[in-house]
Amino acid sequence: MKNLSKLLLVSILGGALTLGSYKIFFEEEIPAGLPPVSNTAAEAIPANYSGNIYGTNADFTEAAENTVNGVVHVKNVAVFKGPRTMRDLIYGNHSGGKALQGAGSGVIISPDGYIVTNNHVIKEANEVEVTLNNNKTYKAEIIGTDETSDIALLKIDAEGLDYIPFGDSDNVKLGEWVLAVGNPFNLKSTVTAGIISATARDLNTYDATPQSFIQTDAAINPGNSGGALVNINGELVGINTAITSQTGSYVGYAFAVPSNNTRKIVEDIMEYGDVQKGILGIKGGSVNQRAIEELNLQTSQGVLVAEVTSGSGAEKAGLQEGDIIKKIDDINITKFSDLTGYIYTKRPDDEVEVTFLRKGNERQAIVKLSKFETYVISPIKIEVANATDEDLQALNVEHGVKIHRTLSPKLPASELVGTIITAIDNKRVSNVGDVERIFRSKNPSEEIIISIVDKNGQKQRMVWR
Template sequence: MKRVATFLGASILGGVITLGSYKLIMDEKVPYQEQEIITTSKSDFLPVSYDSSVYGTNADFTEAAEKTVHAVVHVKNVAVFEKPRSIWEYYSRGGNSGKALQGAGSGVIISPDGYIVTNNHVIAGASELEVTLNNNKTFQAKVIGTDSKADIALIKIDSENLEYIPFGNSNNIKLGEWVLAVGNPFNLTSTVTAGIVSAKARDLNASDNTPQSFIQTDAAINPGNSGGALVNINGELIGINTAITSQTGSYIGYGFAVPSNNARKIVEDIMEYGNVQQGVLGISGSDVNDRIMKEFNLEVSQGVFVGDIDSGSGAAKAGIQKGDVIRQIDNIEIRKMSDLTGYIGSKRPDDTVLVTAIRNGIEKQIKVKLTKYETFAIQAIGLEVANASKDYLKKFQTTNGVIISRSLLGDEQSKALVGVIITKIDNQKVSNVAEVKSIINSKDPSEQLSVTFVNYQGEEQTYIWR
C-alpha cells in the first residue's frame, strides 16, 4: 500500500512540475517593439513605413482592415457636355444634356491633407471628378498629375486631418504573404477581400516595348476596384490595384497591382517636379532562355542578357558590355526583364545602382549612374518617340532617327509601329528627341506634318498628316 501511495504521489508531483513549466513558458511575454517610421528628406510629405515583419497563416486581418477602409475612396469620373445639337445626340446620352458618367473606380488617400492616388484610366477624360469618402462625405477633386504608362494618377481634395495609408516597401513582399485588397467600387463604402501574393514582377504584355512589372494576387479584385489599395497585414500600402485577367470581366483569381515603390516615386515626382522623372540603365536585352544559353555558352539560366547599349548612357559609361548577364541590382534579384524594369522604375535620373553581372563566367559588380529617359509625344500622329542607339539604327540600315516607343492611341495599327524608326520630320533629318521636339514645337498646329519612317527592310516611306 505504501508503494502505491508513493507512486501516486510521485505522479502528482511530476504533473504539477510539467504544468508549472508549461505555464512559465507560455506566459513569458515577447517584448513589444515599436515600428520605426522611415522617411527620406525628399518625401517627408508622404508617410512611409518600412517595417513589414508580420507574416503567417494565423494572421489577424481585422486591425489592417480597420486601419485602411477609411482611407479608400470612391472616385466618380464625369464628362460635361454642351447642349445637344440634335435629338439624336440627346438620346445617345440617355437624355442627359449636361453631364454623363464616364466611369468610376477607387482611390487611396496617402496624406492627411487630401492627396489621393488612383489609376489614370479611372480619371482619363474627366471634366469633373467627385470623391466620396467612406463616411459618405463628397468632395470635388482636381488632377495634380498623371503617368499613363504606369496607369497612375494623383488627385487632390480640399480637406484636412483625413485618415490615410502609409506606403510600405514593395521590394520586401514575399510570395505567399497575406494581403488585403481594399476598394470602394460601387460607392457602397469600402470593401475588403483577402488573398496572398501570387507572383512578383509580372509582365502582362510581353510584346510591349517596355516590360511591365505588377504584383499578382488572388485577393478578389473586380471592376470598380481599380485605383484601390493592396495592403499587407500591417496596414501598409504595397500596391495600387490596377487590372484583372478574366474572359468574363469579373474576378477569377488573377489581380494585378502597381508596386507601391513605383507608385510612390511617380507621386513624389509629380509633386516635386510636375512630371515623372524616369531613370534608365541604357541597355536593351531579353530574358535568358535555353536558346541564348546555348548560343552564348552561358552557365546561368536566369537573368537579363544585354543585347545592346545606348551610347552616352550610364551603362555605357560604367562599362557594361554586350553579352553581360545582369543577375542583381542593389539587393534585388534579377531573374527576368520585368524584375529589372520594375526596380529601375522606382529610381530617378542620377541615382546610382550597383549592378551584379556575369561576364565570361566571372561575376562583376558595376556602379551605374542612371540617365534620364527622354521621350516626346507627337500628338498629331498619336505616337511617342525616344532616342535610339547606334546599333539599333544599324538594324534599319540608317545612321539617324528616333524610335517609336509607344502608341498614344492604343489602336492595333499604331501599336504595330512601335519599334519602327522615324528619320525625318518635314524633310528635316532627326537624330534625337530634342530635335523632334524643336521641329514640332516651332510649327503651327494647323500646318500639315510630314513624317518619314524606315521599315524593318530599311525602306523609307513618307506620310502626311493634315
C-alpha cells in the same frame, strides 16, 4: 496552350488598359505633404513572420478598419453644354449638364488630401469627383498623370483625412496575406482578402517595355481600379490596376502597381511635374533555354545583355554584350521585368551596383543612370524617344526620333518600334523636345502627317485624321 493564351486576356478594371510600373529608392528628404514610409518593425508583425497570423486563424479586422476610410470613390465626370440627345432638343433642354463617364477607386496618401488613382479612371475627365467613406464629396484637381504606369495624382481641399501609409513593396513575399480595398461595381468600401501570388509579373503582350506588377488572388473587379492593396499591417503595398479574365470580372488573377513604384511617380510629379526616368543603357532579355544552349551559359536566370548603348552609363562602367546581370544593388535579377521594375524607380544620375557574370566569372560595376526622355503622341498611340547616333547611322538618316513603343494592340509593334520619325507635319524633328513643341501648338482636330524611315531604310509618309 492556345486555351491558356485565351485565358490570359488582360481586361482592365473600368474598361481601359494602360500598364506600367515604377518604384522608389528613398532618400532622407521627403517632399512636403507626403508622409514617410511606414516603419512599424518594432510593433508590427514582419512579412516573414512564421506564426499563425498567416494561417487559418488570420485576423484581418484591424487592417480593414484602419484602411477602409483611406480609400475613396472616384468619379470621372463629363460636363456638356446645350442639348445632348434628340430628346433634349425636342423638349427644349438646352441647359447642358453632367454625365458620368466612369468610376473607380483612389487611395488617400496624406492627411491634406493627396490621392492616388489609376490614370485610366480619370482619363479625359472634365471634372473629377471624390467621395470619402463618410459620404462627403469633393471636386478633385488632377495634379499630374503618368500614362505609362497608369498612375494619376489628385488633390482635394481637405485636412485631417485618414490616409494609408506606404509600405515597402520590395519586402512582399509569396504567400503573404493582402487585402484589396475599393469600390467594385459601385459597392462602396468593399474589402477582399487574398495572398501575394507573384511579384515582378510582366503582362506585356504588345509593348516593347516589360512591366512589373504584384499579382494577387484577392477578388478585384471593375471599380476596384486605383484602390488599395494593403498588407496585414494596413500598409499600402500596391495600387490595384488590372485583372486577367475572359469576362472582364474576377477569375483569380489580379495585378497591382507596387507601392514603391507608385511613391516614386508621386514624388516626381510633385517635385518635377513629370516622371524622371533613369536607364542603365542596355538592351537584352531574360535568360531562356535557347540562349543557354546556343551560348553554353552556366546559369538559367538573369538578364542577358544583347547590346550596350553608346555613351550610356552601362558602357562607361564597362558592361559588354554577352554579360549576364544577376543582381542590382540588393535586388536579385532573375528576369528582365525584375531589372526594369527596379531601374524605373531610379532617377537620372543615380548610381547602382550591378553584379554580373562574364564568361562564368562574377563581377561588379557601379553604373550611373542616364536620362531617358520620351513623349507619348496620344492621338496615334505611340511613344517616341531620342535616337542615338547608332540608330541614325543604321538607317542612314541625319536626324529624327525613334519610335520606342506602341500603346495599342492594334498597331504593328514589330514593324513600328525602332523606326525613325524624321518630320511631323513637314516640320523637321531631331529630339523629343521638337515633337513635344509641335503637338503643344497643334490643334487636336488637325490631321497628323508623319514622315518615317522604316527598318529597311525606306522613306514613308503616314497620315492620321
